[in-house]
Amino acid sequence: SIAADQDQSRPENPLQPISDNAATVHPELVLEGFHSFNIVRFGDEFHGILQIEGEFVQEKLLSKKYSCSFSGYSLLEIQNAIIASIAPGQDQSRLTKKSNNSLIQ
Numbered sequence: 301s302i303a304a305d306q307d308q309s310r311p312e313n314p315l316q317p318i319s320d321n322a323a324t325v326h327p328e329l330v331l332e333g334f335h336s337f338n339i340v341r342f343g344d345e346f347h348g349i350l351q352i353e354g355e356f357v358q359e360k361l362l363s364k365k366y367s368c369s370f371s372g373y374s375l376l377e378i379q380n381a382i383i384a385s386i387a388p389g390q391d392q393s394r395l396t397k398k399s400n401n402s403l404i405q
Contacts, residue, residue, distance in 0.1 A: 327356045330375055337382050339375060347371050348378045 330346065331339040337348040340356040348370040349356055360366060370381040 327358070329356075331379075334379060335382050335386055337370075339378050341375075345371055345373060346375055346378045348382050 325343065328341045329338060330341050333351060334348070336351055338351050338356070339346055339348045341347075342356065342358060347356060347361060349361070349366050350368055353366050361369060361371070368385070370378050370385070372378050372381065
């Protein structure tokens with residue numbers, strides 16, 4: 301499972317950018333259960349995967365084995381992409397496809 305250790309260098313507001321020196325080499329659960337997605341930080345990217353898909357595995361993400369995932373560089377970007385995916389008609393023009401099932405700006 302993913303450890304949700306509290307890093308003292310993280311800002312109290314999770315929507316604020318996180319400094320480069322706070323990047324993690326281990327998956328970190330940032331937000332659990334956001335519209336049925338878990339949002340994980342890995343390195344300098346954030347990834348949203350469906351909770352029913354289990355824990356985050358980088359190899360599974362890279363091989364596009366998650367049924368639905370979102371990737372980007374901020375928590376807010378992933379939250380917006382998830383909301384847009386469940387609310388058709390929202391403007392997704394600022395997002396471009398990274399792969400068949402993930403988005404990145």
